[in-house]
Amino acid sequence: MGKIKKHYDVKLFFACTFHKDFDIRKFYKKLECESNYGKIYKYSNEENFSNFSKYYEKEMGENLTKQIITFDKMFDIENLHRVKIRTNKMEEDYAISQSRLINIDPGYVTLAKVLLFSTKDNIHRIYINDGIFSEITLKFRGNTFNPLESTYKDYRESSVINYFNSVRNDLKKVL
Numbered sequence: 001m002g003k004i005k006k007h008y009d010v011k012l013f014f015a016c017t018f019h020k021d022f023d024i025r026k027f028y029k030k031l032e033c034e035s036n037y038g039k040i041y042k043y044s045n046e047e048n049f050s051n052f053s054k055y056y057e058k059e060m061g062e063n064l065t066k067q068i069i070t071f072d073k074m075f076d077i078e079n080l081h082r083v084k085i086r087t088n089k090m091e092e093d094y095a096i097s098q099s100r101l102i103n104i105d106p107g108y109v110t111l112a113k114v115l116l117f118s119t120k121d122n123i124h125r126i127y128i129n130d131g132i133f134s135e136i137t138l139k140f141r142g143n144t145f146n147p148l149e150s151t152y153k154d155y156r157e158s159s160v161i162n163y164f165n166s167v168r169n170d171l172k173k174v175l
Contacts, residue, residue, distance in 0.1 A: 009074035010108040011171050012037060012083065015116075017049050017056060017066045022094070022101040028069065038073030042170070044163040052154040059099055066154060070109070070167050074174065080108060081132040084117035107137065109167045111175070114138035114145060114155075124150040138164060 018024050032039055049066040050057065056064055087104035094101050107116040118125060118133045125133035137155050138145035145164050147156045154160060 007077050008110075008175055010077055010080070010110050011070055011167050012073070012075045012080070012106065012108050013068055013070040013167065014087065015066065015068045015105040015107070017060075017064050017103040017105075019060050019101045020063055020065065024065075024067065024102075027094070027102065038071045040069045041072040042070040042163075042167060044068035045159055047154065047157070047159070049154065052152070052157075056100075056103055060101065060103070068160070068163060075108065077108065081117055081128040081134065082130060084119065084132045085130060088119065109164060109171060111168060111172060112140050114164050122150075124148075140168065 016024065016027075018027075028040055031037065044067055046065050046067045049064040050062060052066075083106045087106050091100050091102060091104055105116055105118075107114060109115075114137045116135050116137050117128075118135060119131060121127070121133055122135070125135045128134050135150065136148060137151050138147060138161065140146070145161050145168070147161075
């Protein structure tokens with residue numbers, strides 16, 4: 001029989017997709033000052049999200065940009081799904097006439113996986129609590145993160161995988 005034990009802490013990240021008129025730098029500064037997430041210590045390259053998906057264009061417009069940020073603070077995964085509830089509120093706070101200017105997809109990195117939170121159910125998602133689901137987006141095998149069948153196109157990009165490998169290396173040093 002396995003012994004129940006506390007999981008080690010993880011690295012929290014936000015994948016931010018935003019409209020060209022949205023001041024993402026101002027948002028990041030406010031996020032650092034007014035949240036309990038800590039300082040942003042790692043930024044991915046900004047990518048043209050429209051190269052991967054048109055999913056948000058009807059609501060948010062064309063030529064959307066995506067960037068992933070990771071916080072320096074470590075987080076206990078117990079109840080971490082609630083961050084998705086908070087990021088949904090942030091999206092509403094920055095919306096204009098029911099149109100979002102930013103989409104925030106939170107998740108976390110462990111030594112074994114990259115996990116995303118969602119409000120939408122699907123065959124590859126597991127219900128956590130409070131209306132929030134989770135999905136494994138990347139798995140760590142063979143010294144690198146690898147996509148799964150259900151992994152979004154933008155998370156399959158080598159630049160994104162390299163970004164999460166770097167976050168994982170930072171996590172490994174801390175642990």
